[in-house]
Amino acid sequence: MFKIKALRCKDCGERLKGRSDKLYCDDRCRVRYFRSNNQLHLIKRGVDQILHRNRSLLIRMRENMKTFSTNSEDRAFWLRRKGFDFNFHTHVLTLHDGRMAIMCYEEGYVLDGNGVVPWLENQERVQTLLTT
Numbered sequence: 001m002f003k004i005k006a007l008r009c010k011d012c013g014e015r016l017k018g019r020s021d022k023l024y025c026d027d028r029c030r031v032r033y034f035r036s037n038n039q040l041h042l043i044k045r046g047v048d049q050i051l052h053r054n055r056s057l058l059i060r061m062r063e064n065m066k067t068f069s070t071n072s073e074d075r076a077f078w079l080r081r082k083g084f085d086f087n088f089h090t091h092v093l094t095l096h097d098g099r100m101a102i103m104c105y106e107e108g109y110v111l112d113g114n115g116v117v118p119w120l121e122n123q124e125r126v127q128t129l130l131t132t
C-alpha cells in the first residue's frame with residue numbers, strides 16, 4: 001500500500017495541513033517551539049558545566065591519591081569544598097560486590113560510609129582503598 005508520510009508540527013505533533021514545507025501549525029506553535037528549545041539549551045548548558053567541574057575534581061582526586069588524605073570522609077569533604085555537586089552524575093556502575101560507582105563520564109567515585117573512594121577500573125585497587 002502506498003502511504004504518504006504524514007507531516008506533523010514540530011511543537012504539538014498535530015498533522016499539518018496545506019503547504020508541504022510547513023513545520024508548525026501556526027506562529028503560536030513556532031514561537032512555543034523556539035522558546036522551549038532555548039530553555040532546554042540553557043538547562044543543558046548548566047548541567048554540562050556542573051558535570052564538567054565534577055569530572056575535573058574527580059580526576060584531581062584520583063591523580064593525587066598518594067598525597068591525599070587516606071580518610072574517605074576527608075576526600076568527600078574536599079570535593080564538597082571545591083564545589084563538587086553530588087546531585088549530578090552521568091550514570092551508575094554496579095561493582096562486583098554490589099556497591100555502586102557513581103560516574104561523571106569516565107571518572108567516578110564509590111561511596112564508602114560517609115566518604116568517597118575514587119572509582120578505578122581495576123576493582124581490586126578500589127578494594128584496597130576502602131576503609132571497611
Ligand SMILES: [Zn+2]
Nearest residue numbers: 009012025029
Ligand atoms: Zn502545532
